[in-house]
Amino acid sequence: MKWKIGYIDGSFDIFHSGHANILHRAASMCDILYVGVASDQIHHEKKGAPMQPYEVRADVISRLDCVRAVITHNAFDEIDYDDLGINVRFVGTDHGSWGVEQVKGLMWCIRNGVAIIHIPYTEGICSTEIKEGLRELS
Secondary structure (H helix, E strand, C coil): CCEEEEEEEECCCCCCHHHHHHHHHHHCCEEEEEEEEECHHHHHHHHCCCCCCHHHHHHHHHCCCCCCEEEEECCCCCHHHCCCCCCEEEEEHHHCCCCHHHCCCHHHHHHCCCEEEEECCCCCCCHHHHHHHHHHHC
16 A cells, blocks of 8 residues: 555654665655754754764755655654545554553554554664764774
8 A cells, every 4th residue: 555645753863774775765655754853952852962063964865866855853742643634654664552641643544544564674774873882983
């Protein structure tokens, strides 16, 4: 089944092939893909200070052909979903055991009949490990 409008979000701090894989897989399942990129404030609250500022992370994502538009995440609330018209919400399996309250907008999706699709992450590569390796080098 191919959905009309999809949505996925993340920090995308130090973009890598795993990010490209999940975005391309999500885009292959819908006609339009919106991507939420965490603001610096949200990134800092969840993961500490980002290595790349929001503007750089959003610019990288916006340049991908599979992405219709980048949406800024300024808060963990449901406001971002109101006008998108999404009918599928993609979540990476790296969110694993997260509860409903941790996956942004999940309750909104359930209430509004939006499908939730888990996409496997690319094993062996993650931003956290890349950042730790870079810190060790400096």
